[in-house]
Structures are given as C-alpha cells and as structure tokens.
Amino acid sequence: MLFRSNPAWLSEYSGRNQLADLSQGINTADIDKSLVDSGKYKDKLYAIPLGNNATGMVFNKNAVDKLGITPPANGWTWSQYFQFGRDAKAKLEKDKYALMDATNDYTVYSSYQISQGKGYPVTEDGKFNIDKATYVAFANKYADLRKEGVVPPPDIATTDKESDAKMDLMNNDTVLMKRSFAALFPGYDGVKPGAYTLVTQPKGVQSSGFLKPSMFWSVSADSKNIEASKQFIDWFINDTEAADILTTTRGVPVSKKVLDYLTPKLTAADKLQIELIKNVAPDAQPFNPGAKGWSNYTSKDFKDIGEKIMFGKLTPEAAYDELVKKAKDYQ
Template sequence: MNYARKLAAIGISSVLAVSLAACGVKEEANQNQPAASNNANTAGSNKAIKLRIMWWGSQARHDATLKALDLYTKKNPNVTFEPEYQAWDGYLDKMSTMAAARNLPDIIQTDAAWISDWGSTNRLMDLTNAINTKDVDPVLLDTGKYKDKLVAIPLGNNAFGLVYNKAAVEKLGITPPKYGWTWDDFFKFGKEAKAKLDKNKYVYKDLTTDGMYDAYQLAKGKGWPRADGKFNYDKETWLDWMNKFAEMRAAGIVPPADVNISDKGADAKLDLMIQDKVLFRNSHAAEFSGFDALKPGQLALVTIPQDKQAGGWLKASMYWSISPDTKNAEEAKKFVDWFINDPEAADILGTSRGVPVSKKIVSGLESKFTPIDKAGIELINKTAPNAQTFYPGPGIKNGWDKFDKEYTNIVQQIMFDKITPEKAWEQVEKLGKEIK
C-alpha cells in the first residue's frame, strides 16, 4: 500500500458506487449553444457528450460533487456525466483494474502518492498549459507534476492531523489536546482518558499500520522512512513505536486487532470514531466536513504531535487527472478548468476537497466559510509554520510493491501478537535490503 496518503486503508473495500439514475445527474442533451466563457464550454459544439468521472470521499463530498455536475450540465446542456464514487478503501485497486483494461473514466480523482507510478507509465494525460492555473500557488501546482509533465491538477490545500470527539472528551472531564502538543502528551493523554472510559471503549485507533509511523519518525528528526526512494526506517524509533502500541493494546488504550481492522474511515456504520468506540483517528483537514456530517458539532481537529521537529505536513488534498484514453479530452479539460475556477461551482463545493486552490476563489468564499470550514483552515494554518516537506513516496518501483505488501502483513502480525516487534524488525530490515 502506498504509505504517505493511504492512511486507514486496511480492510475490505467499501464500495459505494451509485448508478447515474440513482444520483439524479441529468443525462438528457439538447442542441442549445453552450455559453462562451472561460469557465464553460467554449468549443462551439453542440454534440452530446457524456463524461465518466470517478472520485472517493465522504457522503458530504459525494453530495457536493453531484450538485456541481448538475450545475455544469445546466450551463453546458450537451454535456452529461456518469459518476462513480466510493469510500477511500479499495479505490486505488479499482482504478488500477480499470487502467489495466484501458477502461478508466475520462476524469479521475488521484492522490500525490500515485503520481510517480502513474506518470512514469503514461497512464495520466499531460495537462501542461491545458488548464487555467494562474491563481494556483506554483509550489502546490508542482506537486501534480511527473518530471516536466503536469499530470494532476490540485483541488485543495490540506494538512495531516487528528480528528477527535471533543464532546466526549469534555464529558469525561479531560482537557482536550491543544495545537502544538507533543508525542509525550499524546501517550499521557491516552492513559488519562482510558482510566475514565468503559471497558469496550478506546482512546485511539491502533495507529501501528495507519501510516502514522511516518509522522513519528519525522518528529524524532530521522526523516521520511522512505526518503528519496531508499529504505530509511530507523530501528530504534521503529521499535519504540511498535512497543508503545503493544503496551497500549495490552492496556486497552487502543482496540484489539480484530476490532481495529474492521474500521473504515468516514463510513457511517464502520468508522470506529463515528460508532463511539474510539475518541481519536487520523485525518486530513479536507476530510473534516465529512466526519462532522456524521457527528455534527461534536468533533474537533488537532495537529499531529511533535517532538524534536513537527510531525505533520501540508499537501494538496487530491487532484483531478484525465485518462489518456479519453475520447472527450477537450471537454474533460474544460470541466477541470471550470471546477477549480468557477465561483458558482465553488459555492457548491465549499471545502469538500480542502481549501480551494484558486486564491481568487478563496477570497470570494471567505465570508461564507462555515465553522467547519474554518476548523479545517485552522489546522492548515497551525501546521504550516513548521510543517514537514511532504514526500509522496517512491511508488511501487524498485521493489517497493513487494515491501508494501509484506510490511503490512508483518505489522498486522505484531497487532495480533503473532510476533514480537524485535522479530518483526528483522523481517522489515531484510525486506529493506532488497530495495534497489
């Protein structure tokens, strides 16, 4: 599994794909001439076009996106959509299967961790100079590049942090964590909160396999575990992390392994935080509105704990990419341009994919930001001053695909008490030596 962004992706795919008829996006086309503007169909064509489009996210993101698609069709009556959407789990596997069959949707939501693999195999269209990005921060835009090709258009600014049930924490009579807290604070809070929780309630998800180790090693000043595509796991830090979570499993601060792997983030029925089984889980700022929709007014965000350095980072929340096999390339490009630049679209989408990338759009929306929007923006602002430089990972090349698969298996064995962290490290280190 890709390590940097594929957080909370352990388990069986929870596919929520819904048929076009069920979601209410219009299919009819007519012969009206599309409006000629920067953010609408300017080709002068009235040919009926249907664009397939796929994304992952929460129900809140699904609803907002579907409304935006409906608006685009109203502005461009000859263009309709065939949307496919689901939760995060299983999304990359589905996208990869489609790519292998040369059956990718015209427009696909992508993640930074995939750009190296997909860009190097020409599975994403080069969008250099094809989209109006003059109001997008150049540094953010560059995160969507593979070498000199722009293969992914950023859709939101984002920060990695933690979301927690503030209402439940306050009910327990515990002071909620504050921005800037440390890893020592994190482990101390776990013990304090568990002492006041019922037996089958837990403080944190077991973060052993959730990519959070990256944040821990960064905070210790040891760099990314896969820095520059090389094996850079620090033995002392890794064993410290694994042993601390083993202790927390034994103490009931985190759930037993069988409970933990049942979790699916932002799923109304399977998310452990939403089901009140844990108080905390990892999250991105862009995901907060989706979590809040499932537990309105009860949740809050906090930065990743720090140590010698910060543990959190900023990144683009996600991207739109276009399939190189699309038969509707120009219309797909126009849609992506419209999606990031049109004020009416921005009113609908809000911060469902993070803080919008267009500075002009953000300025126009500022007075309309909800408290939930502002919470996500605050996490970004609190993370930014000392944020780690985001590294999307090496992809699956040079043996990392085998490493990903085996690493997850090894760490799950630790969680199920099948192997000690020390014995597990021997296997991880052996795998690391196979990286080319």
C-alpha cells in the first residue's frame, strides 16, 4: 500500500519495520541530499519527500518600514534578532510587541540549541540532550524580553493560534515577527496580501535552519505492489505533468529541474517560499524527524514546562530539572 505520511511519524513506523526500503528504483538525483536524508531511519530510506519546506521567520515588512528600522536580513545572528526586537519595541505602541515569546516553543529552542553547536534536544535515537547552560540562557533571555515588553506577556502569548486569521498574533497585529515554515507563507499572504515576507532563522556558531519535507510518500513493507508504488512516486516528484497538477499545494517541488520548470508559473507568495528554501539549503542542519516515542515530550511536556516559566511558577533552573525528570518517562 502506498500512502502519504507525516515526517513526525517516520521513526514510529520505521522502528516497527512497517515501511518498505525505497533506496532503489526512485530517481532522487535532483533533490537536495539533506532533504532526501530526511526520509532515512537508521541509514535506510523509508520515505520520499513529496514537497520541500524550510524553517524561517515571517514578519510584517510593511509595519517594519513604517517604524523606520532596519529590516532583518538573511544570515543574521541571534544577537541581531534580539536587538531588532528591542529596536522595534522602542517605536511600537504599548500593547504591541516585536517578537514572540519562544520559552515554550520546542521548534525555536531546538533551532537555538543546534545553532550553538549542542545538537538536537532529543537525539534521533531517543536520548535526552537538552544542554542545561544553553536552555537556562535561552529562558533567561526571554525573561528579560518579557520585562522589557519586547515579547507579549504570557496571558497574551499563550493565546496564539498559528495561521488563524484572527488568533494568530501576527495576523492580528500583536507581534511583528514569528517563526514559521515556508509552506505556511501563502496562508499569511492570503490574510494580508503583500504585507509579509520571509527571512532565515538567526545563526549562532552554526546555522539554525533546516529543510523539512512538507509530507512523505511511503510504502507498506507488506505491500504486493512495492515496485509499482515506486514508479508512481517517481512520477509524482520528477514529472512536469504532476507539477502542473500539484503546483505548491503539497509544498515546493523537491526536484530542482521540476522547480525550474514550474517557477515562472507561480505566484509572488510561492516565489518567496522558494527563495527562503534556497537561502536555507546551503548550510541546512540535518533534519531530525523525531525519536520514536518522544512526540508528547516535544509537543506537550516542553510547552507546559516552558509556560510555567512564563507565568513565574518555575525558574529556568527548576524548569530544566523538570525536563530531566519528564524525560525519564520516555527513555
């Protein structure tokens, strides 16, 4: 059986030997190696990316221009990111904020720790790897930003609903910038056409961005049509007819040749997606699809403990201890 799969499920399915090895029979020569490797588990290729995606930051360029401050630029650093927040806040109204509070955001923290050369907070083989000094420094940085009003207070920050026309804190003009993914950009542009643009995530001693498949094609290990399924996947990712049908509805095409063919037909918002992906790709970090059994830890436990810091119920040091304790339930 051929089916679409979510990158977050790869380790779960692959770890139970439920997927067929797709290393042979599908042309991946025109796909970024880091993107192809995102479909691997223990060195075997169990999933083929259907669409390309990348981490980045989306911001309201029209609002930034009106404030008269220097807009973010690709390749900027975390220090420049935090300073941009302070510069913007100095010119914003009292109930408006520059940045999102990322204390409870595993995706942002993960990118930050990677950029400091400390690896992923949870390794692909399921080992707890949150670096204490890095985590405490990150949480303290955002505590300072809360005090300065650069990020929203916790009762506002926790109401954010990503990509919602009214509840997304950037769409309702509460913040100027937030982390996002290239594939989400057309949705933001649809709410406020022409208002937003994209920039790479800030760097530390290393880059913090990574390429992420928008979704995968996988094949059941017990399928009677594995070879036919491979041919179908190959058509989806390498044929211009498939590209004309899909355009970017399942992410930016993964084949560079197909993307070159399709680009002249795309919208301005789609082209900004592609530009971000191209800017992230040269030094993209390896994609971590998530360790088997850890999805609740990264999506819920990290968030809950981070919010305790935001509401003043835990110090960063005590929160780290809580993260260590919680991790024992998953190891």
